Amino acid sequence: MKNVADLAGVGIKTVSRVVNNEPGVSEETRQRVLRASEQLQYHLDITAGSLKRSGRKTQSIGLLLPSVSNPFSGEIHRALEDALAERGIAVFASSLDDDPEREKKLISAFLGRRVDGLVLTPIARSQAYVIPEHSRNLPMVFIDREPVGIEADAVVTDNEVGAAKAAAHLIRHGHTRLAYLGDRTDIQTATKRRTGFLEEIGRAGIATSTIPVRNGLHDEETALRAALELLTSENPPTAIFSSQNLVTFGAMRALKSLGLHHSVALIGFDDFTLADMMEPGITVIAQHPERIGKTAAERILARIDGDDGAPKTYIVPSELIPRGSGEILPLS
Amino acid sequence: MKNVADLAGVGIKTVSRVVNNEPGVSEETRQRVLRASEQLQYHLDITAGSLKRSGRKTQSIGLLLPSVSNPFSGEIHRALEDALAERGIAVFASSLDDDPEREKKLISAFLGRRVDGLVLTPIARSQAYVIPEHSRNLPMVFIDREPVGIEADAVVTDNEVGAAKAAAHLIRHGHTRLAYLGDRTDIQTATKRRTGFLEEIGRAGIATSTIPVRNGLHDEETALRAALELLTSENPPTAIFSSQNLVTFGAMRALKSLGLHHSVALIGFDDFTLADMMEPGITVIAQHPERIGKTAAERILARIDGDDGAPKTYIVPSELIPRGSGEILPLS
DNA sequence: CCGGCGCCAGACAACGATGTCATGTATCAT
DNA sequence: ATGATACATGACATCGTTGTCTGGCGCCGG
Numbered sequence: 001m002k003n004v005a006d007l008a009g010v011g012i013k014t015v016s017r018v019v020n021n022e023p024g025v026s027e028e029t030r031q032r033v034l035r036a037s038e039q040l041q042y043h044l045d046i047t048a049g050s051l052k053r054s055g056r057k058t059q060s061i062g063l064l065l066p067s068v069s070n071p072f073s074g075e076i077h078r079a080l081e082d083a084l085a086e087r088g089i090a091v092f093a094s095s096l097d098d099d100p101e102r103e104k105k106l107i108s109a110f111l112g113r114r115v116d117g118l119v120l121t122p123i124a125r126s127q128a129y130v131i132p133e134h135s136r137n138l139p140m141v142f143i144d145r146e147p148v149g150i151e152a153d154a155v156v157t158d159n160e161v162g163a164a165k166a167a168a169h170l171i172r173h174g175h176t177r178l179a180y181l182g183d184r185t186d187i188q189t190a191t192k193r194r195t196g197f198l199e200e201i202g203r204a205g206i207a208t209s210t211i212p213v214r215n216g217l218h219d220e221e222t223a224l225r226a227a228l229e230l231l232t233s234e235n236p237p238t239a240i241f242s243s244q245n246l247v248t249f250g251a252m253r254a255l256k257s258l259g260l261h262h263s264v265a266l267i268g269f270d271d272f273t274l275a276d277m278m279e280p281g282i283t284v285i286a287q288h289p290e291r292i293g294k295t296a297a298e299r300i301l302a303r304i305d306g307d308d309g310a311p312k313t314y315i316v317p318s319e320l321i322p323r324g325s326g327e328i329l330p331l332s
Numbered sequence: 333m334k335n336v337a338d339l340a341g342v343g344i345k346t347v348s349r350v351v352n353n354e355p356g357v358s359e360e361t362r363q364r365v366l367r368a369s370e371q372l373q374y375h376l377d378i379t380a381g382s383l384k385r386s387g388r389k390t391q392s393i394g395l396l397l398p399s400v401s402n403p404f405s406g407e408i409h410r411a412l413e414d415a416l417a418e419r420g421i422a423v424f425a426s427s428l429d430d431d432p433e434r435e436k437k438l439i440s441a442f443l444g445r446r447v448d449g450l451v452l453t454p455i456a457r458s459q460a461y462v463i464p465e466h467s468r469n470l471p472m473v474f475i476d477r478e479p480v481g482i483e484a485d486a487v488v489t490d491n492e493v494g495a496a497k498a499a500a501h502l503i504r505h506g507h508t509r510l511a512y513l514g515d516r517t518d519i520q521t522a523t524k525r526r527t528g529f530l531e532e533i534g535r536a537g538i539a540t541s542t543i544p545v546r547n548g549l550h551d552e553e554t555a556l557r558a559a560l561e562l563l564t565s566e567n568p569p570t571a572i573f574s575s576q577n578l579v580t581f582g583a584m585r586a587l588k589s590l591g592l593h594h595s596v597a598l599i600g601f602d603d604f605t606l607a608d609m610m611e612p613g614i615t616v617i618a619q620h621p622e623r624i625g626k627t628a629a630e631r632i633l634a635r636i637d638g639d640d641g642a643p644k645t646y647i648v649p650s651e652l653i654p655r656g657s658g659e660i661l662p663l664s
Numbered sequence: 665c666c667g668g669c670g671c672c673a674g675a676c677a678a679c680g681a682t683g684t685c686a687t688g689t690a691t692c693a694t
Numbered sequence: 695a696t697g698a699t700a701c702a703t704g705a706c707a708t709c710g711t712t713g714t715c716t717g718g719c720g721c722c723g724g
Binding site for chain 3: 356358
């Protein structure tokens with residue numbers, strides 16, 4: 001900046017005014033400065049600026065996702081990025097792998113970069129450790145899962161309601177022997193989906209104690225084995241609800257390998273590419289990651305702009321998309 | 333930092349020494365400083381540090397992808413992140429949407445944040461406009477596509493070879509009436525795949541002029557229409573090669589809707605989730621995004637560390653994965 | 665007993681920008 | 695002509711940190 005000022009024969013502050021489009025610079029000087037910065041390939045250093053700038057905004061936020069390679073996370077990321085790009089805010093993205101240690105380490109790394117806000121999928125048992133930062137006015141929005149041990153904004157899918165819709169849908173099609181395949185119980189959404197599913201079954205007058213529930217399935221392989229075991233048991237279910245994508249894939253493989261894909265019903269939580277191209281099409285409870293991302297962006301921007309209302313949880317409704325597998329009728 | 337120094341009753345520089353683990357501080361003082369920073373919830377500001385620090389490293393890089401919601405990009409992103417996290421380097425990620433304007437704008441935004449390097453999928457017709465930055469020693473690694481108009485490192489899939497493998501595979505299975513469905517011709521990889529595909533056909537002694545080639549397909553919808561038109565034409569192909577995921581999906585839909593999915597062969601470039609669960613399984617030329625990401629990370633780190641060898645293009649081999657659709661024999 | 669050396673520690677400038685304030689000059693009403 | 699007013703501009707301190715340099719102190723050998 002100094003060099004530009006010298007070349008243009010003006011003061012350093014005038015250069016600052018020009019590149020920031022501040023008023024109070026004559027058109028002639030402005031042109032001279034612009035020519036000089038062009039010539040020197042000058043580029044404003046926004047990190048240096050944010051040191052002194054009022055509010056100290058770095059125009060960047062940190063985004064913590066289960067994994068950037070997870071398509072669901074990718075959609076959220078994209079929606080968020082688009083909304084923030086309009087304001088010139090850049091996004092640091094990173095993956096947690098559902099590891100509480102990584103969560104803490106990465107938050108710390110972002111804090112060190114003085115991000116203007118944090119958008120995150122929490123995994124640690126409690127987020128109480130960030131209370132100091134949060135109350136020190138660091139905007140935070142939790143997505144997909146609600147925070148524990150701290151009051152903060154959150155944007156989540158209506159997990160219980162969605163899972164209940166799946167149960168109701170299966171029951172309406174005549175099923176009474178339902179089964180639940182779910183993720184690790186330390187993942188909040190998995191637990192909520194199980195609760196919603198079982199409660200709806202209870203409301204329908206079916207004894208939930210008769211419902212086989214398999215938890216702790218975190219990948220396709222374990223889900224496949226659990227499903228196989230279930231389907232080859234004494235009194236196999238006529239309908240399966242799987243709480244998550246990978247679990248759904250495992251269930252699909254199990255059904256197909258046993259030749260039951262046209263006779264046992266399946267509803268999965270979470271939509272996925274090509275679900276409609278499967279044989280049969282897979283009925284799902286679809287979440288809306290774009291809406292989650294967009295809402296999270298709105299919230300974090302509002303907080304950055306000083307909104308200090310009470311923290312609130314925003315719920316994005318899920319949607320049942322019938323495609324065939326969930327409409328299979330029980331044989332017996 | 334000043335506050336910590338005051339509380340600990342030491343000079344500000346001593347605090348700096350402690351938090352940076354520099355030698356020359358007595359154990360006692362060190363403990364006192366650590367206690368003080370604990371008490372004040374002090375967190376080192378690495379952006380301020382990078383202002384004066386030697387080399388001015390901000391410990392961050394910029395990553396420009398077609399879209400962060402694209403699974404292929406997501407895999408690359410993840411591999412890159414993992415490799416860079418070990419060095420404490422954070423990643424700014426953003427989406428280009430194959431828009432040259434966005435490319436320039438985002439590069440500029442990252443430059444303003446003084447990233448230590450840039451990893452990008454170029455889309456603009458030429459990247460000559462970044463020559464000043466690059467020669468001013470900004471490390472850059474291009475991924476997936478090679479840069480035009482500038483000499484820089486690149487990590488790419490062997491597109492021609494991969495496409496040629498697809499052609500050879502189909503020809504080996506007896507096909508002579510092949511068709512090509514491809515992406516926009518301004519996308520480098522699409523062009524290379526077409527070239528590789530057609531050249532292999534030529535080598536097999538088939539007149540390439542007889543091969544229907546449809547370019548400019550950028551989404552599922554247009555691909556679907558192009559495939560339908562092709563398949564219902566006078567002399568329909570017995571095998572299709574699609575140059576990209578979305579195009580493959582369009583082709584799959586077309587085949588299924590015409591009931592031809594078991595009689596017309598299909599090979600797609602790019603692997604995708606559930607390809608093996610389709611009916612039939614979809615044969616693909618798989619790329620290895622993790623390897624692309626990992627290699628790109630190694631290169632950018634080497635450049636950041638001062639490697640100033642001549643720019644080089646690194647080629648990551650593709651792999652043909654037979655799953656059924658590519659092994660369908662011609663009827664006639 | 666003294667000079668020299670090593671160790672710890674702090675003072676100070678600097679990094680690249682912005683906020684504040686003072687200054688100079690032209691313009692205008694009186 | 696004069697003081698007030700507006701506008702254009704630059705000097706300077708400052709943001710939070712690190713690099714450099716200097717100083718005090720204890721210890722050692724001569």
